[in-house]
């Protein structure tokens with residue numbers, strides 16, 4: 001993984017798309033130029049059992065066709081079973097040490113909300129950290145209050161080489177602020193899932209520069 005892989009990190013589960021089939025949304029996003037994908041199947045209507053695994057496999061197959069890293073949120077067993085490119089975890093989900101031991105050199109992304117959590121992520125060689133929610137989000141029911149770019153700026157200045165992706169309410173209107181604050185990339189759910197023109201949205205978001 002390189003920092004550019006984090007540039008436009010699309011996260012999706014079946015609950016995030018309403019207008020069109022999820023796999024159509026993912027394929028259009030891949031064709032338009034997202035740089036990384038996270039499979040995040042959560043919530044009361046999430047798929048389960050075989051349908052869940054088949055959906056994940058279908059997403060992984062599309063990512064492989066477009067040579068885009070396929071990351072699984074939280075579900076380590078699924079990530080190992082599929083041979084995913086990586087896993088993303090929150091620190092309330094599992095001790096990071098346990099994860100690193102289980103996944104070997106698979107990409108490891110860790111959500112961080114405090115400096116201690118940043119140090120834990122570094123201790124277990126996280127490949128990137130997720131910081132947010134930067135702005136108010138509707139995609140995560142148990143999200144913490146929006147932190148703005150303050151913590152993001154602090155982490156970037158204290159750990160200049162640590163790959164950082166920002167998440168939470170990010171779209172075309174505020175993405176440049178986030179890059180200026182030091183994020184290497186932005187993670188989005190609704191900005192793409194609810195877009196009326198996915199190609200335009202992806203092209204706009206991937207063309208944003210910090211300067």
Ligand SMILES: C=C1C=NC(C(F)(F)F)=NC1=N
Pocket residue numbers: 009011038040073088090109110111129130131132165166167187
């Ligand atoms: C809760 C999350 C926080 N950050 C990220 C990412 F953007 F990938 F870093 N993914 C999540 N699922």
Ligand SMILES: [Mg+2]
Pocket residue numbers: 074089090093
């Ligand atoms: Mg989690």
